[in-house]
Amino acid sequence: MADIKRRLEHALERLRYEYDERLEEIDRYYRGKMASPYMPTSANAEYKLLAERAIHNWLPWVVAAPLQNLQVDGFRPSEGNGKGKEVWDTWQTNRMDARQGVVHEGALVYGHAYVAVLPGPDGPKIAPMSALRAWAAYDDPVCDEFPLYAVQIFQHPDTGTLERARYFDDRHVVEITYKASTGPFGESYTTPMISGRKAHGFGVTPVVRFSPNMDALGRSVGLVQPLIPVCDRINQTWFDLLIAQTYGSFKVRYVTGMAPPLDVDPATGEVRTDPATGEPLYKAIEFSPDRAMMAEDPDTKFGELSETSLDGFHKSLELNVQHMAAVSQTPPHYLLGNMANLSADALAAAESALTRKVDALKQTFGESWETVLRLCAHALGKTKLSKDRKAQVVWRDTGSRSLAQTADAFGKLVQMVSVPPEALWDKLPGFSQTDVDKFHEFKDKADEQAAKIAAGQANAPTHDVTGGDQPPTPQQQAQQAPPGDAK
Secondary structure: OHHHHHHHHHHHHHHHHHHHHHHHHHHHHHOOOOOOOOOOOOOOHHHHHHHHHOOOOOHHHHHHHHHOOOOEEEEEOOOOOOOOHHHHHHHHHOOHHHHHHHHHHHHHHHOOEEEEEEOOOOOOEEEEEOOOOEEEEOOOOOOOOOOOEEEEEEEOOOOOOEEEEEEEOOOEEEEEEEEEEEOOOOOEEEEEEEEEEEEOOOOOOOEEEEOOOEOOOOOEOOOOHHHHHHHHHHHHHHHHHHHHHHHHOOOEEEEEOOOOOEOEOOOOOOEOEOOOOOOEOEOOOOOOOOOOOOOOOOOOEEEEEOOOOOHHHHHHHHHHHHHHHHHHOOOHHHHHOOOOOOOHHHHHHHOHHHHHHHHHHHHHHHHHHHHHHHHHHHHOOOHHHHOOOOOEEEEOOOOOOOHHHHHHHHHHHHHHOOOOHHHHHHHOOOOOHHHHHHHHHHHHHHHHHHHHHHHHHHHOOOEOOOOOEOOOOHHHHHHHOOHHHOO
16 A cells, blocks of 8 residues: 555556646636736726627637547457457447547647446446546556556546546556545545555556657657647637727717807796806717718818728738648648538648647557457456457548449459458448448448359259250269279
């Protein structure tokens, strides 16, 4: 318990440090709770209301661009078709078709996420873990596939206090609860206590890290952190635009050298006066499209103050959004919506940076998912499959090609390059691993039926054209003769 307690305290300390250092700010910005734009200290309530309305959260759109292109659709072992069916059934049982997005989003937002594999009576359990609630220690954070140990914390849903933790190492999964206690002077504290321990039998810590971008020191950065300064600039520009739009976007007309008409009581014909000061009251000048203003005094002047142009603010906003698109490798038309009459080649060129980014993410995330599925194979007793380093996950094709175009291209590969048709089944867009497994089952049944038909035809007697039986050939006599009579 002493070693586990020491590691637990270290993990909690690292979690607090990473949360205070960067994860808390990343989480706030991604959820739209950003820093307010700059305003004078003497700003009134109207200014503060405009500052609240100036906050625009662009970050979910930036994350959604690659996230919507990351969908694991199958598992392909190196040995052949159908060998990984039980492993893929585990994936389906854990509802990972939907839950894999939680892992990908957490890794893209915070820089890393984790997935734990836990053995259970009904099969392996795949458990995603957020970087806000889990931490793992590595001897070599770049090269090691599995950590030395990992800790996941659970908070009380109502109070948010630390309620329990789960500790992973290469032998056990340990459940830890925190018991509230009171000291001799009335101080309150919590004490960790082991409430359960279970051997998992993997031989390694069954926790896998997902990181979209990692340097040689093992530091990982997500998509949100580099964009925080850009978000602040965009929100400041929005605030300045709202200020100019609210206070300076209307023409102001003025008149000098003309006094407004006195307010005369129609009953008495006397000029009304202010009861407090005794000064005469004047009528307000009414402006409307069907009225003309005239002045008897030749020194009277009419004028107009022009409105503030908002074009500069619009250009500044567009420039900042384009900067965000360039930094995040997001196609600009995803954020600006200024796509019109683009050809297929122009559209492909605009999305080329995103395509390269998604391909790189598929490589890094694919290695992590393959490790997860190998752990599942180990838990299922599939020892050979659990050591299959050539097994690959199959990613869904999210391109804009139609099924007809794909079928035409694959047909040419089969006819001109002699690629086996079965090798292309898992690359068909819109078909899942379950569909591909059914294709293989149908083909196996068709092959068995064809083999039976061929065997029946080979053993059937031959007839001449007149209907009589022909004598058997020497090859048929040799096949039908007993072994001892063979010449």
